[in-house]
Amino acid sequence: MKFGIDHLLDHTALINQLQGRRVALLGHPASMTSGFQHSIDALIARGIKLSAAFGPQHGIRGDKQDNMVETNDDFDPIHNIPVFSLYGKTRRPTTSMLESFDILLIDLQDVGCRIYTFITTLFYLIEDCGLAGKALWILDRPNPAGRVVEGSLLSPGYESFVGAAPIPMRHGLTLGEAANWFQDYKNVDIDLRIIRMEGYDPYQQPGFGWPLNEKPWINPSPNIATLNAVRAYAGTVLLEGTTLSEGRGTTRALEMVGAPDINFDAIIKDMQSLASNHIANCQLRRCGFEPTFHKHSGKFCEGFQFHTDHSRYDPSEFKPYRVIALFLKCLRIHYPDYPIWREFAYEYVTDHLAIDVIDGGDYLRTWVDDTQAEYSDLEAHLTVNETQWLDEIKPFYLY
Secondary structure, X not given: OEOHHXXXXXXXXXXXXXXXOOEEEEOOOOOXXXXXXXXXXXXXXXXOOXXXXXXXXXXXXXXXXXXXXXXXXXXXXXXXXXEEEOOOOOOOOOHXXXXXXXXXXXXXXXXXXXXXXXXXXXXXXXXXXXXHOOEEEEEOOOOOOOOOOEOOOOOOOOOEOOEOOOOOOEOOOOHHHHHHHHHHHHOOOOOEEEEOOEOOOOOOOOOOXXXXXXXXXXXXXXXXXXXXXXXXXXXXHHHHHEOOEXXXXXXXXXOXXXXXXXXHHHHHHHHHHHHHHHHOOOEEEEEEEOOOOOOOOOOOEEEEEEEOOOOXXXXXXXXXXXXHHHHHHHHHHHOOOOOOEOOOOEOOEOOOOHHHHHHOOOHHHHHHHXXXXXXXXXXXXXXXXXHXXXXXXXXXXXX
């Protein structure tokens, strides 16, 4: 199986089209070839003269640990090129940034989730490069969360840097496929090219989207340290909008949920009785942890951890968004006055609660807080949204 960067490097005809052009690369630590060479070094070794490099959230080196920590522009002294940040003073490329290249190569390992900001950066670049007359090549990579989609479509009025288009939480596309969908959705006039992977099967077991045992997992950002975190992320990321810990400050961030003042036993029992089918294909393990930073730092938290690294894992059955939504509902039932929702400016949005920014609307929060709402109401809502999205994206599948 070859990544898009490998396909590019192996085909002289494609390399020749880059010769004599000003080429820039948007990448991060996981922008590696199958030979374990960073894409910047590999392109230069192949004779491509890079005029600039770009980094997304967490930086091109992936060194920014927490959310909403900005990265400054920099300079690469080895390759003598500017390194521009698309998560610093600006989220969109400035005119001077756009003037630094003719063709921008995007080589980002995504995690298949709308709130993970790389897809927003991609959408912004499609719009801005189109307006500036710049070519955009996507060096495609796997969607490690697979083809399964889950979550509500983004509601109008809830657009943000974690929701740039009406897509669900778990979108089921590679970045190349998402780029083609967005270009069509927005009708953007741009020279867009997808350098496809070779030998990629998004349904192949046991990876179900990731070429397990063939390619190593490299953190695309500091807290997505394992494939297990990727598989749980569409659910656990919701906890960023709550007062509960999502495991940041531990070695298993975004794989756990916990708090110092909740009895989880009764809650988990209710979850299993209400939606055992969505929990059956993962293992919920009761656990305890003490975050060294972030929410509940220095306090012992009871909670549970998701485990998907076993033979029973099946993404068509394990629905992390539904599991966490159900957990929040059961928490509200057992603790009616518990302060679930965290109040702070999430990704600089001040006119919506953080959970609504994350979810792309207020349906989840209002469903959790509504004492008359049933689990079947959530299921019906999600099924309508997911069916609509699947019908919309199937024409854009490349694999």
